[in-house]
Amino acid sequence: MRLSTVILPIHRWGEGQKVWQHAEDLGFHTAYTYDHLSWRTFRDGPWFGAVPTLTAAATATQSMRLGTLVTSPNFRHPVTLAKDLITLDDVSGGRITLGIGAGGNGFDATTLRRGDEEPWTPRERADHFDEFVPLLDRLLREPSVTHEGRFYDANEARNIPGCLQRPRIPFAVAATGPRGMRLAARHGQAWVTTGDPKLFEDGTPEQSVAAISGQLSRFGAACEEVGRDVAALDKILLTGFTPGDPLRSLDAFVDFAGTHFDLGFTEIVVHRPEPDSVFDVDTKVFERIATEALSQLT
Template sequence: MRIGIVILPDQRWAESSRRWRLADEWGFDHAWTYDHLGWRDLVDGPWFDAVPTLTAAATVTSRIRLGTYVATPNFRHPVHFARETTALDDISGGRLILGLGAGGIGFDSAVLGQPELTPRARVDRFAEFLELLDLILRQPATTWSGSWYSAVDARSIPGPIQEPRPPFVVAANGPRAMRLAARHGDGWVTTGPQADTAEQWWQAVAEISDRFATACDAVDRRPDSVDRYLNLDTSPIFSMSSPEAFTDAVGRAAALGFTDVITHWPRKSSWYTGDEKVLEAVAAELPRIRADFGSRQPDLGSLRPDFG
């Protein structure tokens, strides 16, 4: 079980850098930031872009893996994003993870003045986004003409440090997106559904996990060849509400076969409201939690570590 944390890009770097350094020092396995132009009622700010935030985070950390949670086609183009990816992977010394998703409706999809897409169209676009981004990162030059994207001799030199490219962790809850995660993902991440109670949420997460195994079978992929990430904080109980709540959530995720969990840095108000003292207490217990539920440190040289 590996344990990650999301640090929202909602503070100036003079304040936010402390959080990234502590996540590294405290022993979290991966740290993420939201890749949005604005997010829910935090859209009025402050809010900062994911790519320069992760670039800065790479310069104040040395061990922890760093990821987008999650980059989408709402405002990313595979040609430019491949360049950003190559730079981030280089600056971080091969510690980048690409969390990728289809993108939803809301501020990100409306701010550029584009028509709102149907769920089917968003997944169609995402399928092409994944395929083209993968190709550009794997080969020195790519030409592509699709329904959503075009590329003419798009270069990827010198290419990422991680070979053949940084891991793709594909966000998916629905059946078509799950098949994309099974086909293209080195990892799969789910938020689970909205639910009224924690027990209902965990039951639904178990069902989603089973459906992902079916999606893997459909593309002739072993389910245990894909790392499984669970965002703990769409549950009605915030995982950082207490050390006991966090330990219980990790144990439940491990029992369902998840290899990774993701929590959120507590905020003073609004989303993920909590106390940093709880986070400090959890961080002190990370070695024990790993011992209880299985310990595997990230293998920076392998896209698909053996968890068997």
């Protein structure tokens, strides 16, 4: 089991540098950040770009892995994203993981649309994702890519020298539906879930565990369908969106992590505390979780 964190891109770098370095000092395996144009209750406050933030974090840290959780086609194009990711992988010395998902209905889905354009429907997001992921996979592996697709084109897109990590940076694919799970099974080195969103407000922890267990079973079936061993892929749970409060104490988190470790998860991700937000938790408890929780699971 590995323990990682999400650091929201809300800090000016004079403060942000210390935040990322502190995460490394606490021993987190990976520090991710959200790749959004803005996000929910943070819309009217500071919110910086994910790729520049991770580039700066790469120069301020030594060994901790870094990544997005998640990037989506809502405002990204695979050709330009591939160039940014290859550069970021190089600057970090090969420490980048790309968390990637189909996206949702938030500000990412509307900011670049004309006033009379509707955001993509769930089916349209899935359609874009179906083309986006395989094309990005090729762009990060091959020195020159030409692609004429339904949504994306690439005309001799050059990506030399490619990623430091070979054959490319790892993909952690967020998915709960069958199409997304097949993409995760075919192209991912990890699968990501936040649980069942329908249970977040009114469900119980027991119902959530049952729902997540069902997701794991369906992901296993998707892996079998494409001929991959599900045991060879990491399973990542991003916390903060399931019933209960596992960050209320060290013991509560150890119980939560142990339950999900038994289900088959290999990595659990917790949000860095941010005052006056949905991620406002006791900093001392958070630091105890970071430094003590894994030793109590072994």
